[in-house]
Amino acid sequence: MTRHELPSGMIRATDTTGTHEGYMPGFGNDFETEALPGALPQGMNSPQRCNYGLYGEQLSGTAFTAPSHQNERTWCYRIRPSVKHSSRYSKIDLPLWKSAPCVDPDVISLGQYRWDPVPHGEDLTWLTGMRTMTTAGDVNTQVGMATHIYLVNESMVDSYFFSADSELLVVPQEGKLRFCTELGVIDIEPQEIAIIPRGLVYRVEVLEGPCRGFVCENYGQKFELPGRGPIGANCMANRRDFKTPVAAYEDREVPSKLTIKWCGQFHECEIPQSPLDVVAWHGNYAPVKYDLKTYCPVGSILFDHPDPSIFTVLTAPSGVPGTANIDFVLFRERWMVMEDTFRPPWYHKNIMSELMGNIYGQYDAKPQGFIPGGVSLHNMMLPHGPDRDAFDKASYSELEPEKLDNTMSFMFETRFPQHLTPFAANEAPLQDDYIDCWKTIEKKFDGTPGKK
Numbered sequence: 001m002t003r004h005e006l007p008s009g010m011i012r013a014t015d016t017t018g019t020h021e022g023y024m025p026g027f028g029n030d031f032e033t034e035a036l037p038g039a040l041p042q043g044m045n046s047p048q049r050c051n052y053g054l055y056g057e058q059l060s061g062t063a064f065t066a067p068s069h070q071n072e073r074t075w076c077y078r079i080r081p082s083v084k085h086s087s088r089y090s091k092i093d094l095p096l097w098k099s100a101p102c103v104d105p106d107v108i109s110l111g112q113y114r115w116d117p118v119p120h121g122e123d124l125t126w127l128t129g130m131r132t133m134t135t136a137g138d139v140n141t142q143v144g145m146a147t148h149i150y151l152v153n154e155s156m157v158d159s160y161f162f163s164a165d166s167e168l169l170v171v172p173q174e175g176k177l178r179f180c181t182e183l184g185v186i187d188i189e190p191q192e193i194a195i196i197p198r199g200l201v202y203r204v205e206v207l208e209g210p211c212r213g214f215v216c217e218n219y220g221q222k223f224e225l226p227g228r229g230p231i232g233a234n235c236m237a238n239r240r241d242f243k244t245p246v247a248a249y250e251d252r253e254v255p256s257k258l259t260i261k262w263c264g265q266f267h268e269c270e271i272p273q274s275p276l277d278v279v280a281w282h283g284n285y286a287p288v289k290y291d292l293k294t295y296c297p298v299g300s301i302l303f304d305h306p307d308p309s310i311f312t313v314l315t316a317p318s319g320v321p322g323t324a325n326i327d328f329v330l331f332r333e334r335w336m337v338m339e340d341t342f343r344p345p346w347y348h349k350n351i352m353s354e355l356m357g358n359i360y361g362q363y364d365a366k367p368q369g370f371i372p373g374g375v376s377l378h379n380m381m382l383p384h385g386p387d388r389d390a391f392d393k394a395s396y397s398e399l400e401p402e403k404l405d406n407t408m409s410f411m412f413e414t415r416f417p418q419h420l421t422p423f424a425a426n427e428a429p430l431q432d433d434y435i436d437c438w439k440t441i442e443k444k445f446d447g448t449p450g451k452k
């Protein structure tokens, strides 16, 4: 195993296959990686003394006693134990990053809502640029989620973060970000996603700004791949297309700051060095990235429009089987071939609450108004569906096989109602006239038979 230095100064292992620069393929694999030869103990976790004078430390992402097929933990071999990366904490305010329950009596969450992209403005980092749109459930009982928009144009310098509350699913829409984490380095850009696990320390650098994107903060059980049922062993998101970074560390003794999100509150402490000092690690609790262009959509090939669950990329279970705390659903380029069928999403009401974001292009149910960077919310049991233009086009055009090109939108769908934050209700660019997109839908029924 050789090593090389990244521009950010981190020393990184080279990957074992040589085919995926800096990443190892697989979802939930038991990985092992070392940035210095022999840093990783073999055949055991806790030798009396570790090579290079490293300290062994376990990071547990599930309860020690979680069923073995769900049990996740990683063994880190680091320059200092994490406890040396902490001191007394003081509370700080990040007023626009909210956690559930956040129910403002002056905000009405009942409604069909849509927002234009939140504009860039002042200099913002990953921490100061997080803007919560909705919250659901309760962060203290580890149930539910929050959705955010991030606006980032400044790198974190000598500043690090972890969330004890949640794993973060990051969906970029604009710009390129680098996540320098304890377990390695992940770069992402639009049409890719990343999952940053609960408890993992990292800083976020801007590779190409300004950056805007969406975040789903999952308070509950971790995201996993959905079962494919009769679809079989392939298609949808395939495990090998997920990439986990190889080990990378920095040995930097400079005054630094660590911010921690814990039970919805932010805390800070000073530390005299970089906490990204894990030289080698092995385990199955690790950050991961995924290229959404490798998602293989499966759909209807004769008639009718299936439920959107057919496009689930990742699902975070709740206690109720088949009823997710969060589903992450992708509407990407695909062919529409269904005969004698109303092809766009049907009109519907859903017990689940649907927050959607547009990554690029045009969404078939909303040809206008739902633009890249924009967000819509159709909350629990609130009717919605195609706007007037989409309805007319889908109902009266000659049906032929049609490629839906230039389109990538997604949905964070949760079993819990989503509450708007004061930011979403009062500061974000809410489209006051959104519901007018259905206003001109006509009554066509006149009591006489025949397709109208």
Ligand SMILES: O=C(O)Cc1cc(O)ccc1O
Residues within 6 Å of the ligand: 306, 307, 308, 344, 345, 346, 348, 350, 354, 365, 378, 384, 385, 411
């Ligand atoms: O509301 C939406 O646009 C999302 C959606 C898409 C679809 O194809 C079927 C149902 C659904 O909620």
Ligand SMILES: [Fe+2]
Residues within 6 Å of the ligand: 345, 348, 350, 354, 378, 384
């Ligand atoms: Fe819907």
